[in-house]
Amino acid sequence: MSELTERQKDILGIIVGSYVKTICPVGSRAIAKSYRQELSPATVRNEMHDLEEEGYIKQPHTSAGRVPTDRGYRYFVDHLIAKEKLGPHVAALVAREYREHMDNIETLIERTSKILSTLSEQAGLVVFPAFEGLVLKRIELTLLGNDRLLVVWVTENGFVQDRIIDMKEEIPGEELIRMNQFLNEELRGMLLAEVKSYVLSKLAQAGDSLRVLYRTALDIIRDGFPKVEQRRLALEGSRYILEQPEFHDWQKSRLLFKTLEARDSLMDLVQGNRDREGVQVRIGFEHHCEDIWDCSVVTTRYRVKDRTVGTLGILGPRRMEYGKVIPLVDFVGRRFGEVLEQWL
Amino acid sequence: MSELTERQKDILGIIVGSYVKTICPVGSRAIAKSYRQELSPATVRNEMHDLEEEGYIKQPHTSAGRVPTDRGYRYFVDHLIAKEKLGPHVAALVAREYREHMDNIETLIERTSKILSTLSEQAGLVVFPAFEGLVLKRIELTLLGNDRLLVVWVTENGFVQDRIIDMKEEIPGEELIRMNQFLNEELRGMLLAEVKSYVLSKLAQAGDSLRVLYRTALDIIRDGFPKVEQRRLALEGSRYILEQPEFHDWQKSRLLFKTLEARDSLMDLVQGNRDREGVQVRIGFEHHCEDIWDCSVVTTRYRVKDRTVGTLGILGPRRMEYGKVIPLVDFVGRRFGEVLEQWL
DNA sequence: GATTAGCGCTCTAACACTTTGAGTGCTAAA
C-alpha cells in the first residue's frame, strides 16, 4: 500500500541492522552518522516520525530511539534484505558432519538439527520425515510373548519405525511367517500412504480363499502403522534462545520453554503454511502460537524423491539476522534432502 | 563423627522443611514457634550457632536466617527424612499411563520420563536400556543401494535398534539372505553383550569351509552393533527447574541448559555410582558436574530379568522435597522395569 | 519545499542516601 521512499527504506534498513546487532533502540544521531550521505539528525527524525506513523518502527518509551515492529521486520525481509552468501566453511562443515559417523537416520536428523543450531546460534528444528511419504522396503513381524506383535517397518531410504500391537487372537508361528512373506511380496516398493487402501481394495476383490489372509493383513497394517500424530521432532540448541538478552526476563523464558516442551504446538508452529515453497519466515505475531510471539521461525520443506516429507528450520528471537539465517536454512534443507535420498 | 542432639536434629529438620517450602532463610523466632515444646529464640540461636559450626547450616549474609548446606541436606536425607507414602492416585496415574497407547519402547521411555517429571514437578530422566544387557530376538539385514547395509536388531522385549554400515565388498542378494538366516540361527536368545565374543570364538574354531561365513558375520556384527556411547536419554520437564526461584538468575539457568544439552555429561551425572543398589541421592557438590552444583539428582536403576540395564530419576534444585521424591523414583523405577519385562 | 539548528521537554538509568525490619551475637540475670 504505502510506498516508502528510498531514504525511508535506507533508514529502516539501518534501524533493523543496528537493532539486531545491539538491541539498543536506535536514535536519530546514530542513523545520521551511518547514513551514506551527509544528513542531519533532525531530518532523520522527521523520516522516523513518518515510519512510525506507518507502523514500521516504534518507540519503547518517549524519548527513546526506535525499534522495528513486526511490520518493519517483515518489510525488511521482503524488500531490503541482503542475503549473505554462505561462507565456504559452512558447506565444508556440513559436508564433514554428514560424512562422519552417520549411523542411522535418527542420528542424521539429530545432527542436522544441531548443525542448524550451531551455525545460526539459534534453536535448530527438524521434523522427522512423514512416514506416509516414504516407500516401503520391508516389513517384519515378530511375536513378543503370546499376544503381542512387534511390527517393524523399513523404508527404502533406511528409515526404521516400529510399533507393538495387541493381538485379538493368537497366530501360530508358521502362519505368521507366511503372513510376513505375504506382506512383503504384496507391499514392497509401495508408497506407505497407499498401503492401507491397497490392501483394502484387494480385500474387496478377494475370493473366499484369500479373504482371511487379507483380513489379517489389514488388521496388522491398520494397528501396526506408526502413529501420524506422534511424529517426532528434533530440537537442539534451545539454550541459544535463553542466551538472548530479551529472554533474560524470567517470565518470558519460562513461557518459552513451556511451549517448547509441548511438542504438538511446536509442530504446528514449525510446519506453518504447508503449501508454500521455499524458505518461509514467520515473524512474531505472524504465527499463531501466542506464547512465543517474541520469536520468529525460519523454515523450509525438505524432499525425498521430489516428494515433500518434512520441515526443518530455526527458531529464535524476532530480532535475528535474517540475512544470514535464511540462506543457511535454505542450504541445509537442500543438503539434508540429498543425504536422506542418497541412502536409498 | 559429630553426633547431633535430638533437639539439634529437630531444629535442622525444621530448617530444611521450612526452607524447602519457602526458600526464605529460616530465623530463630520462626523455629521457636514451630518447635513442639516451648523454647525461646535465644536458645534456638545457640543451637543454630553450633549447627553452623558443624557445617549443617549457614547464613547467606550476616543478620539473615539460616539455610541448609549440602551437608545439612545430606544429614536430613540420611537420618531425618520422613519418606512420605505415595498417594493412591500416583499408582493409579502410572497404571493408566502405562495402559494406554503404549506404541513401542521408545514411547514407553518417554512417557515414563514425563510421569517422573509431572509427579515430581522436576525434570524427569530415563536412560535408554543398555542394549548389551538385553537378549537378542532377531536380526535383519537389508541392503540399501549397492554398498550400504541396514542392520536392524530386535530384542526379546521389543526394543528395536538400527544402524547403517558401509560395505567393503558387495554381497549378492541370496548370500545376504543366507547370512541373515545364519545369524538368526546362531545368535537368537543370546545376551547381546556376548554376541561378539561368541562369533569370535566360533571363528577361531571354524574349519576352512565356514571361515568366510563367520568372518563376514563378525564384520557385520562389529560394524552394525549400535554404538554404546550414543546411548539415548529421555529428558522431560526441564522447564520445571527454570520455574524454581533460584534459577530466576539468568546466568544460572543459562549454564544449566547448556549442561542439559550436553548429553554426555548429563549421562555421567545420572548414572552416578553404578555399584549401588536402590535409590541414590546426590546433592549439590556431591556430584562432579560442576555446572549444576545447584542441583540434586535422585536416581535408581531399573532391571529387566534381574539384570540392571538402565537408570532413571529426577533432576531438580538442591532444595527439593526429598521425602516425596525418593519414594516416587523408587516406585516408578520398579514399575518401569516390570512393564519393560512384560513385553517379553 | 526540503533541510537544519536550536531549544525545551521527557524519560531512563545510575547513584547516593535513608529507613525499616528481620535476625544475629553477646552478656547478664534467672
Added chain:
DNA sequence: TTTAGCACTCAAAGTGTTAGAGCGCTAATC
C-alpha cells in the same frame, strides 16, 4: 541451662538527584 534484653549488622525497599540520550517543534536557512 535457659532466657531476656540490647546493640549491631545487613538487605531490601523507597526517595531524591543527576546525567544523558533522544524526541518534537519552531524558526531560520538553503
